Amino acid sequence: MSKRGYHHGNLRQALVEAALGLIEEKGPTGFTLSEAAKIAGVTPAAVYRHFEGREALIVDCARQGYAIFADLMEHAWNGGKPSALAAFGATGRAYLAFARKYPGHYMAMFEAGLSPNREPALAPLAARAMGVMEAATAAITAHLPEDRRPPPAMVAAHIWAMSHGVVELYARGEPGARAPFPPADLLESGIGIYLRGLGLIAPDG
Structure with a gap:
């Protein structure tokens, strides 16, 4: 041997x-x-x-990916500076940047059928990344009347889903090959439409 x-x-x-x-x-x-x-x-x-086997190896790939992802999200949020709205947009761009720079990690995290809630190694790291999004949404919606204020976890889930959809549909493979517009522009405009719908930013002039 x-x-x-x-x-x-x-x-x-x-x-x-x-x-x-x-x-x-x-x-x-x-x-x-x-x-x-x-x-x-x-x-x-x-x-x-x-x-123990291939799945355990994939879980460790995903674990490292979630750690990198959470760090990137925290860096992008930057405590809500220079403004909560600008920092919120940065978290969406960080999602795209992560998927581009760490495709193997991204695929292990989101395409291997792993559920973070069922994997003790993944749960706290996934929660940390989602926690950044929830803190960001809580900050940008704080001024809304309580009866019109959506739950931060719901807004975070919507933005996460939008980011994931742009990555899966338009940011994978050859850059721009299938995208009608650059992926970053698609995500930014989609987030803008969503935030305008909530009354969080002014309509286009």
């Missing part, structure tokens, strides 16, 4: 990185543990020292 894997500096992370490349190339269900092991330079048996 080759002992190459025993001398690997960080075998667990090497396997995650191998899986991320395979996920980007073949999708979350299109690769095998043996393929990941080969790329990492170890035997398939070595994988089981760190992961």
Whole structure:
């Protein structure tokens, strides 16, 4: 048996990185543990020292993705500066940027059939990212009368769904190949229409 894997500096992370490349190339269900092991330079048996199976490896890819995603969202929100509205728009752009820069993580998170609420490793990180969106929506809706103020969690879910839809339909694959407009413009205009509907920004002049 080759002992190459025993001398690997960080075998667990090497396997995650191998899986991320395979996920980007073949999708979350299109690769095998043996393929990941080969790329990492170890035997398939070595994988089981760190992961119970392929799903556990994908979960770790998603876990790292959610951590990066939550950090990006917090950075974009920036405590609501320079204004809550500007920072809110930045969180939408951060979603698109994450999907473009980290496609393997994105696919592990959202296309592998994982439910963050059922995965202890994912739940707190997914909640942190959603918490940023909820804080942002609470800030921009705070001035509305209470009887007209939508629940922050609902607004956050709507914006998250809109961002996800733009990514899936228009920001994947060759940039702009299927988009009638640049994805960032689509998302910004969609958020603008939504916020105008809530009376949060003035109508176009």
